[in-house]
Amino acid sequence: MATVLERQIKMGDDNQNPMHPKLFKVMKVRKETHDTFSLNLEASDGSGGFHFQPGQFNMLYLFGVGEAPISISGDPGVKKTLTHTIRAVGAVTKGMMKLKKGDSLGVRGPYGTTWPTKEAEGKDVVIIAGGIGLAPLRPVIYHLLSNREKFGKTVLLYGARTPDDLLYVQELEQWRSRFDFEVLVTVDRALGKWQGNIEVVTRLIPKATYDPANSIAMVCGPSIMMRFTVLELMKQGLTQNQIYISEERNMKCGIGHCGHCQIEHIFVCKDGPVFRYDAMVELFKKRDI
Amino acid sequence: MTKSSFQIGELLIVELEHFQQLLDALWNRDFAVYGPTVKDMAIVHDEVKAVYDFPIGWTDEQEAAHYQLKKTGNGALFNYVVGPHTWKKYLFPPKVSLWEAKKEGALFEILPDKSSPPKMAFIGIRACDLSAIMIQDNIFTKGDYKDSIYLRNRKNNFILAVNCTKSGGGCFCISMGTGPKATKGFDLALTEIIDDKRHYFLFEVGSELGGEILSQVTTQAAGETEKQTVEKAINQAKNQMGRALDTRGIKELLYDNSEHPRWDDVASRCLTCGNCTMVCPTCFCSNIEDYTDLTGKLANRQRRWDSCFTLEHSYIHGGSVRSSVKARYRQWLTHKFASWIDQFGTSGCVGCGRCITWCPSGIDVTEEIKEIRRSVKVSTAV
Numbered sequence: 128m129a130t131v132l133e134r135q136i137k138m139g140d141d142n143q144n145p146m147h148p149k150l151f152k153v154m155k156v157r158k159e160t161h162d163t164f165s166l167n168l169e170a171s172d173g174s175g176g177f178h179f180q181p182g183q184f185n186m187l188y189l190f191g192v193g194e195a196p197i198s199i200s201g202d203p204g205v206k207k208t209l210t211h212t213i214r215a216v217g218a219v220t221k222g223m224m225k226l227k228k229g230d231s232l233g234v235r236g237p238y239g240t241t242w243p244t245k246e247a248e249g250k251d252v253v254i255i256a257g258g259i260g261l262a263p264l265r266p267v268i269y270h271l272l273s274n275r276e277k278f279g280k281t282v283l284l285y286g287a288r289t290p291d292d293l294l295y296v297q298e299l300e301q302w303r304s305r306f307d308f309e310v311l312v313t314v315d316r317a318l319g320k321w322q323g324n325i326e327v328v329t330r331l332i333p334k335a336t337y338d339p340a341n342s343i344a345m346v347c348g349p350s351i352m353m354r355f356t357v358l359e360l361m362k363q364g365l366t367q368n369q370i371y372i373s374e375e376r377n378m379k380c381g382i383g384h385c386g387h388c389q390i391e392h393i394f395v396c397k398d399g400p401v402f403r404y405d406a407m408v409e410l411f412k413k414r415d416i
Numbered sequence: 417m418t419k420s421s422f423q424i425g426e427l428l429i430v431e432l433e434h435f436q437q438l439l440d441a442l443w444n445r446d447f448a449v450y451g452p453t454v455k456d457m458a459i460v461h462d463e464v465k466a467v468y469d470f471p472i473g474w475t476d477e478q479e480a481a482h483y484q485l486k487k488t489g490n491g492a493l494f495n496y497v498v499g500p501h502t503w504k505k506y507l508f509p510p511k512v513s514l515w516e517a518k519k520e521g522a523l524f525e526i527l528p529d530k531s532s533p534p535k536m537a538f539i540g541i542r543a544c545d546l547s548a549i550m551i552q553d554n555i556f557t558k559g560d561y562k563d564s565i566y567l568r569n570r571k572n573n574f575i576l577a578v579n580c581t582k583s584g585g586g587c588f589c590i591s592m593g594t595g596p597k598a599t600k601g602f603d604l605a606l607t608e609i610i611d612d613k614r615h616y617f618l619f620e621v622g623s624e625l626g627g628e629i630l631s632q633v634t635t636q637a638a639g640e641t642e643k644q645t646v647e648k649a650i651n652q653a654k655n656q657m658g659r660a661l662d663t664r665g666i667k668e669l670l671y672d673n674s675e676h677p678r679w680d681d682v683a684s685r686c687l688t689c690g691n692c693t694m695v696c697p698t699c700f701c702s703n704i705e706d707y708t709d710l711t712g713k714l715a716n717r718q719r720r721w722d723s724c725f726t727l728e729h730s731y732i733h734g735g736s737v738r739s740s741v742k743a744r745y746r747q748w749l750t751h752k753f754a755s756w757i758d759q760f761g762t763s764g765c766v767g768c769g770r771c772i773t774w775c776p777s778g779i780d781v782t783e784e785i786k787e788i789r790r791s792v793k794v795s796t797a798v
Binding site for chain 2: 143146147148150190191192194216230231233375380386387389391394413414415416
């Protein structure tokens with residue numbers, strides 16, 4: 128017997144609990160820096176294949192310890208392996224740093240909005256990353272490089288605190304050696320043998336070659352870095368709707384229910400994490416919201 | 417008069433002496449029946465076993481930071497407004513297990529949940545609280561992802577709404593368009609009337625199930641006099657409304673005034689205790705806590721109510737986004753009255769007044785918003 132309310136809310140399928148993770152197996156652990164590592168994962172039921180779009184994230188669960196939202200850092204073209212790059216900062220991520228090959232991990236996702244890879248076709252693409260912010264942008268780089276003919280000039284501007292904090296050093300060198308991809312790297316401070324740039328990443332923006340009138344910029348890094356990067360890009364002539372940023376907030380569910388990730392009317396988990404800047408410009412003006 | 421069922425919209429009279437039959441009809445259908453009862457000198461929601469469990473002869477007196485039960489001696493079952501409990505404790509429980517998992521070697525598996533969905537009857541939901549349930553339905557069941565726990569608990573509900581014939585000091589349901597009369601979302605709604613000679617209830621049938629349940633109770637057709645008496649009684653609640661809120665352009669008002677000095681003022685009074693979020697019938701924030709047993713082989717994830725007044729709520733590596741009291745109070749009020757509209761198409765406030773009554777420093781949301789509006793009017797007039 129249906130009550131009037133039951134009819135009104137049209138009950139969904141009980142069996143699909145969105146809070147249940149899927150089990151994945153650690154295939155490979157790779158140390159990136161002193162506090163950052165990458166995990167290659169495969170579905171342990173052998174179902175194989177994890178589909179995602181660049182910019183999306185998963186909720187990763189470490190048995191008995193908890194969950195954390197982590198963006199996907201692997202190649203969207205390689206379906207078999209799911210890759211995450213994780214910085215050990217809290218109980219969950221520090222625990223994950225101890226994972227070894229063969230260990231298991233819970234995965235819920237993929238969640239969230241994506242980098243504008245379609246919109247960027249036929250245009251110059253400027254990717255600007257600060258610190259661990261390169262991780263959610265790496266899937267875009269893979270996508271650009273395997274569909275190189277679809278895009279104009281491609282640029283990566285990457286800044287880290289010190290040379291030891293640079294992620295994916297080998298890949299950076301590979302990318303830099305290509306003639307069709309401009310890669311500029313900088314650090315805030317350096318000792319010893321570093322011969323590269325020492326300046327903030329925003330200073331690289333005027334040095335790069337791209338057409339501000341016909342380009343798309345994708346930016347991810349600490350909040351202060353994104354603020355100044357956006358200002359510099361606009362100084363170069365980009366408009367608000369050519370700039371995309373990825374936001375970060377506390378998240379407990381990833382599906383718009385827990386309330387933690389709100390920025391005024393936005394739920395970063397489902398309305399983001401990737402936003403076109405014009406949607407954020409008013410919110411950027413407000414403090415502590 | 418007995419009939420196999422009543423039609424939706426039919427109005428029937430039940431005398432007090434037959435009210436117990438309604439509870440019996442629900443038990444016969446295997447419902448666990450939850451209703452108002454007096455506990456620790458407050459009217460709360462709990463399982464009721466008989467009419468005698470109801471707050472017979474009690475009423476409540478409410479003002480900012482003030483709640484007091486009083487004896488009236490008139491024998492009414494529903495002569496109070498809303499207490500510290502909301503119905504969300506049954507649908508979106510304060511603490512609930514999301515799932516359990518067992519570890520075997522390097523692998524783990526989630527254990528199947530074998531419990532069956534509860535059948536719950538809620539007696540005495542006020543119009544404001546009924547709106548609050550529909551607001552939470554919106555959050556947990558209308559998006560791309562449905563909350564399994566909420567769906568389970570919400571699935572087999574019987575709802576008996578009670579129309580208000582008195583208002584409390586914190587009430588402003590008229591301003592929020594939610595009460596004092598329940599208009600939808602119920603199986604049955606009643607209005608309680610006590611006059612010189614009689615103590616009776618006028619029932620309105622809201623669903624097929626409501627009609628069937630009511631057919632198990634001794635009823636009589638409602639006369640014109642009784643209908644008029646009920647209308648008058650509900651009007652009385654309208655006229656007594658303790659507070660009012662001007663909601664015109666409220667979203668823009670709050671969005672545009674995020675740096676208004678009133679936020680600093682209220683921050684100096686707010687204790688960030690989170691009481692307002694705990695008594696609010698629509699607040700839905702939750703946190704998840706992880707546990708293991710002593711062997712470390714069995715893990716449990718528990719969801720519990722959270723509050724945006726805590727520092728942890730917005731914590732990301734490096735610190736809290738909303739580290740000041742001002743930022744946290746502004747988040748709560750702006751979410752409730754402004755961003756909620758963008759997110760879910762309705763206000764997050766139903767005007768129940770609980771946050772006013774249960775705030776230990778007596779912060780009154782209607783007053784805070786009025787102050788912001790007043791100064792904006794003044795400044796544009798200049």
